[in-house]
Amino acid sequence: MYAIHHDPDRLVWAEATAPAGPGHQEVRLRVAWAGVNRADLMQRAGQYPPPAGASATLGLEVSGTVVAIGEGVTGLAVGQPVCALLAGGGYAEEVVVDARQVLPVPAGLGLREAAALPEVFATAWLNLFMEGALAPGERVLLHAGASGVGTAAIQLCQAFAHPCFVTAGSVAKLTACRELGADAGWNRHDGSFVESVKAWGGADMILDPVGASYLADNQKVLNADGRLVVIGLMGGRQAELDLGRLLMKRQRVIGSTLRTHPPAAKGEILEALRVHVWPRLVSGELAPLVDRTWPIAEAEAAHDHVRRDANVGKVLLEVGGKP
Ligand SMILES: NC(=O)c1ccc[n+]([C@@H]2O[C@H](COP(=O)([O-])OP(=O)(O)OC[C@H]3O[C@@H](n4cnc5c(N)ncnc54)[C@H](OP(=O)(O)O)[C@@H]3O)[C@@H](O)[C@H]2O)c1
Structure with a gap:
């Protein structure tokens, strides 16, 4: 062959x-x-x-x-x-x-x-519903919303009634995410997503393929009892975790590889x-x-x-x- x-x-x-x-x-x-x-x-x-x-x-x-x-x-x-x-x-x-x-x-x-x-729907399902254990109505932040995984995850959020906020790297990509069912979005080249996600209501679960460069901001927008599921390291593998915030907000950080x-x-x-x-x-x-x-x-x-x-x-x- x-x-x-x-x-x-x-x-x-x-x-x-x-x-x-x-x-x-x-x-x-x-x-x-x-x-x-x-x-x-x-x-x-x-x-x-x-x-x-x-x-x-x-x-x-x-x-x-x-x-x-x-x-x-x-x-x-x-x-x-x-x-x-x-x-x-x-x-x-x-x-x-x-x-x-x-x-x-x-x-x-x-x-x-x-x-x-197979790969993107299995990844999205595993991390939203099994690792991330989404409860009815919980709010989701998806990074790299226009990626293969992101476009599957947006649709699953829409189908299962989870409001979702995406980050992506261009206006055209954000528009595509909205058309798939994302509620709101942020262009990652316009600076930190923190204020925009907070104004939207924060996230109960974050699906994050970026890793180190987003860790601090992810912790800031993760609601009490929220889960940060790290599935990729496009932004690096080492960063400082704010353990005070982790404890006080009862946040959980989960690593996952399909x-x-x-x-x-x-x-x-x-x-x-x-x-x-x-x-x-x-x-x-x-x-x-x-x-x-x-x-x-x-x-x-x-x-x-x-x-x-x-x-x-x-x-x-x-x-x-x-x-
Ligand atoms: N752990 C697992 O089981 C698992 C399984 C599948 C995929 N993944 C991970 O999930 C991610 C998406 O995979 P995919 O195949 O769907 O990807 P993809 O279609 O290639 O899309 C990746 C997108 O990520 C964004 N990006 C690139 N570098 C970035 C950075 N430094 N910071 C923020 N965003 C960045 C870019 O979109 P913008 O232009 O919009 O920024 C890029 O188009 C990858 O990191 C992959 O390794 C993990």
């Missing part, structure tokens, strides 16, 4: 050894589309190694067709169109994945749209998506937001686009798929 070989300077689409399997409880997929994630850029730069046992090839999510089924798999059939959450290996013609990390393509969506679902969860835990998250999110995708209440696509052989152009913060929603690579 072909796969992307990467180093910090180059992405090359070339012959590669196909993964072994499927073993017990695994399926083999012929990949149609692969999603691009910020993590892929970090991995090729050597800053985000794959977890033990995972493929060293880039790619955390795909859509495609089941071509072989391992022993013990139920509920999936050869020829079925599916999408999958991976620990790695998606930039390739074939992947082998634990069946618990596979979901059917929602009725009415194509393989193209389906590739935009990729390192074992298949059983990923399966629980995907099962929640199947129950709570898939019907809303079928009805059209929720929709993946695809920004741009490239053929996989042009993956470098796709990475450049993401690196320049140019995307609103998901960037996809066409591997072998029809729409």
